[in-house]
Amino acid sequence: MRLKWTLLAGLVLLVAAVLAVIVMNGPAPKALTDLSGSDPDSAAVKEEPTPEPEPDVEEASTDIVVIGSEMEGMYLARAAKDEGLDVVVLDPREKIGGQLLQGEMLFLDETRDGSGKLLVQGRAKELFDGFRAGQIRKLSEFTDYYNNKLAKGIPIESGIQLKKIETKPGANGEETVTSILYVKADGSHHRITASYFVENTDYAAMAGQLKVNRLPGLEAFYGKNEIEYMSAGMMMKFKNVDWQKFKTHFNGLTAAERNKKYGYGNVNESYAIGLSGMTSAYQPSNDRVFLRGLNAVNQRDGEVIINAFLIYDVNPADEQSVKEAIELGKAEIPLILEHFRKNIVGWENAELNGFPDYLYIREYDHYETDYVMQVSDMLGGRMFYDNVSIGGYPLDLQGISVQKWGIEMGRPDKYGMPLRSFLLKNYDNVIMAGKNVGSSAIAYGSARIQPNTALAAESIGVILGQIDGKKKLKELTESDWPQLHAYLQEKYQIKLTNIQATNKLAGWTEEEIRKLNAGEIIFPQYSRSK
Structure with missing residues (x-):
């Protein structure tokens, strides 16, 4: 108990000494009076920040x-x-x-x-x-x-x-x-x-x-409320593809055999188009990506590049949206490669040949x-x-x-x-x-x-x-x-x-043309039914 009183007395003496120094040396600094709320003119002397030079x-x-x-x-x-x-x-x-x-x-x-x-x-x-x-x-x-x-x-x-x-x-x-x-x-x-x-x-x-x-x-055509652009594409790059074996095998099949294994399509010395039966059999890992029919080109030396991989809901004006889409592609394309290796003759030893730095952007505003x-x-x-x-x-x-x-x-x-x-x-x-x-x-x-x-x-x-x-x-x-x-x-x-x-619209009425332009008529269906 005596120790507590001794400490308290020492603290009182210290405060008294500080106050004495303040009185002898004039008013307290502005920062102290501002904190106490005792200076009514404190706002008037606040310094404005220095503007950034042009x-x-x-x-x-x-x-x-x-x-x-x-x-x-x-x-x-x-x-x-x-x-x-x-x-x-x-x-x-x-x-x-x-x-x-x-x-x-x-x-x-x-x-x-x-x-x-x-x-x-x-x-x-x-x-x-x-x-x-x-x-x-x-x-x-x-x-x-x-x-x-x-x-x-x-x-x-x-x-x-x-x-x-x-x-x-x-x-x-x-x-x-x-x-x-x-x-x-x-x-x-x-x-x-x-x-x-x-x-x-x-x-x-x-x-x-x-x-x-x-x-x-x-969004107006598809009946959506939110803006959405055509899917972006990410090009798929492969190497060690035996294109000659692929072409020879594909064209050696009967029409029925081709349709059963690959679906509709064609393969020549330069291109592989379609094969949508084979691509449709691929199950994407998430709803934002999709593998459609192939637009594949033989780049020579076993290298092939393909436009067929779609990524949905990409905003090209949003850098983060683009980055996320590229990461989705980098995760999915190796899985697609495994599907190709198992299902396309001539692709058994195919490997990834890197990734593009950017997307194929089809559409914006x-x-x-x-x-x-x-x-x-x-x-x-x-x-x-x-x-x-x-x-x-x-x-x-x-x-x-x-x-x-x-x-x-x-x-x-x-x-x-x-x-x-x-x-x-x-x-x-x-x-x-x-x-x-x-x-x-x-x-x-x-x-x-x-x-x-x-x-x-x-x-x-x-x-x-x-x-x-x-x-x-x-x-x-x-x-x-x-x-x-x-x-x-x-x-x-x-x-x-x-x-x-x-002129494929010869004889159409003004109302039919209005509906065509508005997307209310789909020409291939309507023209066949007229």
Whole structure:
């Protein structure tokens, strides 16, 4: 007890000594009086945080800025450069080439008309001819083509961040994009001004920041409330495949034997298509992935790459969503390999040949352009006075989570694609390249195919060079087009006029066409029942 009182007395003496020092040396520091609540003026002397200094911004200008390095828009860049314009490519992705090089989507879909005639034109024809001939099959060969035929001499800055899209009022009540403020991978800030800006990413990195009108997507067609895009693909890469044994075995079977073992399909020296009976027998490990019929290409030397593996509910604008999908693929593809080894002759010793760094993204948001292509334009074989491409391909809607197989909505003969479907509505200098083409979600099933939009991009690049300093793209009138089309045909062998297409909607009523465009009529079923 005495010890406790002694300690208490010592503590009292210590406090008294501290108070004496405070009285002798003036008022207590602000921090102490604030804590006691005894200083009514404490708020008045709080220091404001020092504002961050504005970063130095390096200024530059050019004729055309292309956002993204997807193959389709690079045809525009190449053509404009060859026509004498200055072009700069700013790529938000860390590596160039997008779907083609990073996603390794190396199975090329050709476009043909209803009679089987090849529709591929322009610079893309060299790529497709090389692919068909077996000369461009491996990633290294596609990379050489991309670097030497498309990107050579064009500045490309990868890994940039778009910080601000700067605009001003333009002509006819529209807006003009004046410049883009961006940050390089090294952290430096830059602003670039240009006459035209091209959206060439697979997730609308630039256009999505503008005042855009999103068109209804596949959710409207499939009756979903939430937005969902066509399934993404992850390319499957294999090695040590005995393709000759595979082909010889497959073609040595009777039709009944082939159907029993593999289902419908065909195999030749270069491709294996279908075999959907065999793929349907595979049971995925989870509901977000699916193995459909094969689009397989023999890359030579025992290497094979296949477009057949689908991943659902992927948002390409969400980096985490893409990463999760890639991990799903890395977990599932080894299981698919085991299925192939057990069920395909010639694949007994097949092994994984690595994984692509990225996905094959089929679809993102559809934004309104000056003209939005419809199903009836395609099946009706419509041609436009401002054609920049001649398209063709089935209206192929790849599946989503509620309809895993997808659906085909009809097969056009061929059709025109107008410049207006590549010009963003309400902006007078924004061009939508590649997957950003203006089309309904159903028409997009055909419009999206590479040769269609690659030719359009090349034509637009040439036209930009021809009208430089004379007119803007949106100022072109019908009377300007004969000369532009003649130049494209004479110098680049791109034929866009005097083309007759089969109208598969002849005799249809306006109401039938409305229902077709809205997805209420599925053409293959309806046309057979009429």
